[in-house]
Amino acid sequence: MCAKSVARCIDMGSAFFDEAGRAQGTRQHLENTMTTMDLNSDLGESLGAWSMGDDAAMLEIVSSANVACGFHAGDPVGILQTLRAAAARGVVVGAHVAYPDLKGFGRRSMDISSAELVADVIYQIGALQGLAAAAGTAVRYVKPHGALYNTIAHDARQAEDVITALRTINPQLTLVALAGSPLVQWARDAGLRVVSEAFADRAYTPQGALVSRREKGAVLHDPEVIAQRMVRLVREGVVEAIDGSTVRIEADSICVHGDSPDAVGIARELRKRFDADGINIASFMAPFMAPSMAAVQG
Template identity: 55%
Template sequence: MTAIDLNADLGESYGAWTLGDDDAMLAVVSSANVACGFHAGDPATLLRTCHSAVTGSVRIGAQVGYHDLAGFGRRFVDIEPAELTADVIYQMGALHALAQVAGSAITYVKPHGALYNAIVHHREQARAVVRAVTAYDATLPVLGLPGSIFLEEAERAGLRTVTEAFADRAYTPQGTLVPRSEPGAVLSDPEAVAQRVLTMITDGTVRAVDGTTVDVSAESICLHGDSPGAVAMATAVSELLRANDIDITAFV
């Protein structure tokens, strides 16, 4: 049977501000990219999310990002590589402690937002993130965009790399993500998103914004927990995949 990992960005509420329905998403996905406090997530929220992930037998990943709470980690930060390495180590350590208390551990690392997009092309920052992961725990896999400099540097360092595709984000003809500032960058129709994911898995392709077909090779599919109708989209994806005998299981 064909199998695929479904991941979602979770633990992104902060204090009195609630973002998304983590429990509902955890009932669908197999991996949880849990915020680490730098772009979102306060300690109590993160611990609660880790406990919920453990209850649902969902793998916990550290979603590391720029230190940018005000911008939700979606603004590029021109940070020195050594500082970025330290920031990523700090985030992994914090979430790992909370995951351990919940009875689990972090099992992979996925950069968030602007950092994720920057290290598709920004070699210095990509190397900084790779150095952080190898220094902290070189057995941790890393998620990234196929063809990115980040995955290239990670492979060179001996890390396990996991290619990722995005269910609810528009693609450019070059196979990168359309910036959120542009119209149509985020998709919202559950049935269309589900069919798109099925095509990604069965055909290894996705239609770009200009109508061309782009090759995608993914071990994991991301569903954003903060997107409008996130739970409905995740449910539609899950149901369509299972109807086509595609198992949803974590890559680790």
């Protein structure tokens, strides 16, 4: 082989490795910029002849389902139906525990004793575990509902009661809590795995709390505006507060309430924008699940 041929081969080899290096760099860049976020929704809330939300449509979009346990909404037949649909779609299931408040949809605060609250939460999780087993799935996490969710975010006594209930029935259960609230650290200090949650369709105060539903502008309805806000939250870790200021929110999961009239439209727009922006949708429980189950996510 002549010297020119050898030199040409060396040049071709160098070009090949340069191209391979660039390709590897591109792949690495995509991996580094790809972000994963969980989308969850409150489901299983229909009660008897009273229908709430479109569970079937939401289960085609979200990665985690907060399923009612009968205390604020839901009945056994409807809950089981939702659980079966979630299992068929590969959506991860959580117990949406609440105060015993069917009439108020769980949105009324209660000065409940510790003994009652611990027992109520254990009871609800246990009931959902039984129905979930019958549906071929399992309860992987707990997300309190409504007034209970808001109360334990800052009330140390009731927060401890809910934490005690989880640790008693299954300390491996993950607790979903309001991002930035004291509950996040309280639960972690107690040994629980905690997921911080943001809300797509709710306005925030400058302090990072949810604006009360009793106030004007507390609930957001425009799917495009909501999607833009959530893309910014995922990419920058901030949202615009109700007064126009910027507030930092660090979240591992985003909730779209299933009981609002435009819930499905909001969830679809959110998923579309996430897909376009390179944000992968998968349950926060995926890393802790069997590969066959986790593969269904997204």
